[in-house]
Amino acid sequence: MEELAAAAGIPVRTLRFYRERKLIPPPRREGRIAWYNHHHLARLRTIAALLERGHTLTGIADLADTFDSGRDVGELLSLGEVTEETPVRLTPEQLADYFEGEVTPENLASAMALGYLAIDGDEVVHVSRRLLDVSAALVREGIPLAEVMAAGLAVREHADVLAQIFIDLVTTHDADPQRLRPLAKSVVEAELSMALDRHLRKT
Structure with a gap:
C-alpha cells in the first residue's frame, strides 16, 4: 500500500479512504501480503484527473461502478453530479480514430500530464466528452493536437x-x-463571443 501511494503521489491515508469508498478494486492477496498492480495505479490517476476537473468523490464512485459494470455513463446524469463534464471510456483504437495520425507517445504523455487522459486497464478514460469532441474537431480543421x-x-x-x-x-x-454555474457561463460565453467578433473584424 505504501508503494502504491508513493507511486500515485498521495498519502497512505488517502489510499485507505479510496479503498473504503470502493473507488479502487481490492488487491490480490497472498497470505498476509496485499499485491497492487498497474491497474490500481491507473485507477488512482484517473481519480486524480476527475477530481481536478471538478468531480466529487461520490460522483467518481458512481462512475467507477458504472464503468466496472459496463453500464452507460449517461445513466449518471440523473444523479445530480455537480460537474457537467461526462468522462468517456475508449479503446486505444477508438482514440486513434478520433485523432488520426496524432496519437503519438509525446501527445499521449502531454494529455495525461494535463489530466485529460488516464489509463484504466486496457482502456483510456478521457475526462470530458465535450473536450474530446472539440479537440477532435480542431484537429480535423488542420490544427496539430500538440x-x-x-x-x-x-x-x-x-x-x-x-x-x-x-x-x-x-x-x-x-x-x-x-445559481452560480449558469449565470457565470452566460457571462463568459457572451464576453467570449463579443471578443471573437472584435478580433475577427481586425483580420
Whole structure:
C-alpha cells in the first residue's frame, strides 16, 4: 500500500479512504501480503484527473461502478453530479480514430500530464466528452493536437481566474451558489463571443 501511494503521489491515508469508498478494486492477496498492480495505479490517476476537473468523490464512485459494470455513463446524469463534464471510456483504437495520425507517445504523455487522459486497464478514460469532441474537431480543421493541448492549458489557466471571480462575488454577497454555474457561463460565453467578433473584424 505504501508503494502504491508513493507511486500515485498521495498519502497512505488517502489510499485507505479510496479503498473504503470502493473507488479502487481490492488487491490480490497472498497470505498476509496485499499485491497492487498497474491497474490500481491507473485507477488512482484517473481519480486524480476527475477530481481536478471538478468531480466529487461520490460522483467518481458512481462512475467507477458504472464503468466496472459496463453500464452507460449517461445513466449518471440523473444523479445530480455537480460537474457537467461526462468522462468517456475508449479503446486505444477508438482514440486513434478520433485523432488520426496524432496519437503519438509525446501527445499521449502531454494529455495525461494535463489530466485529460488516464489509463484504466486496457482502456483510456478521457475526462470530458465535450473536450474530446472539440479537440477532435480542431484537429480535423488542420490544427496539430500538440497545439490544441497547449491552447487548452492556456484556456484552463484563464478559466481558473474567471471561476474565482464569480466564486468571490457569490461569497462576498452571500448569494445562492446553486445559481452560480449558469449565470457565470452566460457571462463568459457572451464576453467570449463579443471578443471573437472584435478580433475577427481586425483580420
